[in-house]
Amino acid sequence: AQSVAQPEDQVNVAEGNPLTVKCTYSVSGNPYLFWYVQYPNRGLQFLLKYITGDNLVKGSYGFEAEFNKSQTSFHLKKPSALVSDSALYFCAVRDIRGNNRLAFGKGNQVVVIP
């Protein structure tokens, strides 16, 4: 079964500094990987996904993520964090040969300090 680990409960970063949110995954086959963001009392919003091809994926709001197969990682990055980036971030994985279920990590709270 597929699974995701987001090792840090909270990430604190100063406004204007680079932001990184870590994610490692486990699947039996090849993965489809996703990042979502959630603001308080709202649904999840899709940021970006890795399907195949270039390991560096660019998404919404200036976010990008790098797929690293050897390290089974898919870390989310933003070169310069904004206060409005403060939210809960979820990594998710689906096995391309498995069922259509998506496994989510526990989420990382990002706090951008003005």
Next chain:
Amino acid sequence: DGGITQSPKYLFRKEGQNVTLSCEQNLNHDAMYWYRQDPGQGLRLIYYSQIVNDFQKGDIAEGYSVSREKKESFPLTVTSAQKNPTAFYLCASTLAVGRAGELFFGEGSRLTVL
């Protein structure tokens, strides 16, 4: 505009009562999902449906029931058998063709048992 509509946004229930959460989508998506979100636990899959009149249990289906009589609707009933129903419930949908599609989420329903 296309999207997923969940209702009600907030719901209060007395112990022993069944409640039904509504989820409607006009995205023409085949697959629909129900997740439960608790603080610090990420998203846990309750039920999912990949086609009308068919659905499968997720990881925490006990105490819940669903139906999929129409493509656009996937209501969730929280029964009195659910021991700890207070949570934030999220409905999502995706195209079932292939597995590379991202999930689209509704805005959630917050259920509180009094």
